[in-house]
Amino acid sequence: MTELSAPFAPDWVSPPGETVLDIVEERGWTQAELALRLGYSEKHVSHLINGKVPLSVDAALRLERVLGSSADFWLAREANFQRHKARLEAAKRHATWAGWLDELPLKELMACGAVPKMRADAKNKPRLVEACLRFFGVASPDEWRNLYAGMHVAFRRSREDQSDVGAISAWLRLGEQQAEKLDGPKYDKARFEKALVAIRALTREQPQVFEPKLRSLLQDAGVLLVLVPAIPRAHVSGVARWLSPTRPLIQLSLYGKTNDKFWFSFFHEAAHILLHANSPEDKKSIFLDDPNAAHTTDPREHEANTWAGNCLIPEQHASTLAKLRTKRKAEEFAQAIGVHPGIVVGRLQHDGYIEPSWMNDLKQSFSLEASACAQPACAGSSGS
Structure with missing residues (x-):
């Protein structure tokens, strides 16, 4: 079996507010005018554009009326942003859990296909942690210890x-x-x-x-x-x-x-x-x-x-x-x-x-x- 290297996974992801900003700039509006059209405060619109507040269903419906794209589009954009952000945060946590891998028989688990075969280097360890968590059906090494060691x-x-x-x-x-x-x-x-x-x-x-x-x-x-x-x-x-x-x-x-x-x-x-x-x-x-x-x-x-x-x-x-x-x-x-x-x-x-x-x-x-x-x-x- 060929060993896998980590796939390209950018460590950035843009909030839906960036798309809002692109449309607003194309139309020559200021954020103040957008806030007026949406019925939000300028501060809230600024936070929305910068991804500091989640895009709600209410905001999606307002954007649909003001900018023309459907509410489903804006909600999907928000869901994608939150999902990618969560994965990036999880990857950071997984990197801190890499020591857990030393407790597991990785070679044998890879040999039988229970986890993907890959080099256990620093770049791949977060992926290996994720694969092992999925294999054991637990959310973190702590849950693994509670379930099996306990x-x-x-x-x-x-x-x-x-x-x-x-x-x-x-x-x-x-x-x-x-x-x-x-x-x-x-x-x-x-x-x-x-x-x-x-x-x-x-x-x-x-x-x-x-x-x-x-x-x-x-x-x-x-x-x-x-x-x-x-x-x-x-x-x-x-x-x-x-x-x-x-x-x-x-x-x-x-x-x-x-x-x-x-x-x-x-x-x-x-x-x-x-x-x-x-x-x-x-x-x-x-x-x-x-x-x-x-x-x-x-x-x-x-x-x-x-x-x-x-x-x-x-x-x-x-x-x-x-x-x-x-x-x-x-x-x-x-x-x-x-x-x-x-x-x-x-x-x-x-x-x-x-x-x-x-x-x-x-x-x-x-x-x-x-x-x-x-x-x-x-x-x-x-x-x-």
């Missing part, structure tokens, strides 16, 4: 110093934009519970098979699903949140890119939707999950972890799971309980029964092929 986020951070609000907010906003394009019925908890049973069986399928079925099952239950590639420094595997009281969203990043991580993240976020939305206040929480978090003190995260783990590998199979040490046994066990072998391997590694380097060839690798700004799809391949 969110009630339940975030399992093991590396808090390496995660930043700018990257996280950008990733969340990309998901919001995808979700805004999706339609569906209101959330139905009973249908969601039924869908999750069917979705568990999809863990054995290839991504090109399970993804459309997964989306369809969730849509029927009123749950939105979006896949947004991970953004550096965000360190998120997924998020569960409510965009409205009847529209829950599960957003996944494929952080880790293997099916054991994908499916655990999915069922973990599903647990938040299912278990932790019992009141309007609950639905204000955003459960943003770091895949590398070592621990969390939030009991809701523990509950979601336990629920997801037991959903994929029911607790009654724990003793059998603990004894698995070969690929053949892991595959037989996975077949018996109806999940992909990679999920079994991931659980064995997580629980410390085998080394992290063992049996990884039983896992399935995923990747996001489409842009985060479009409707993405999964692609799968076998690999270690």
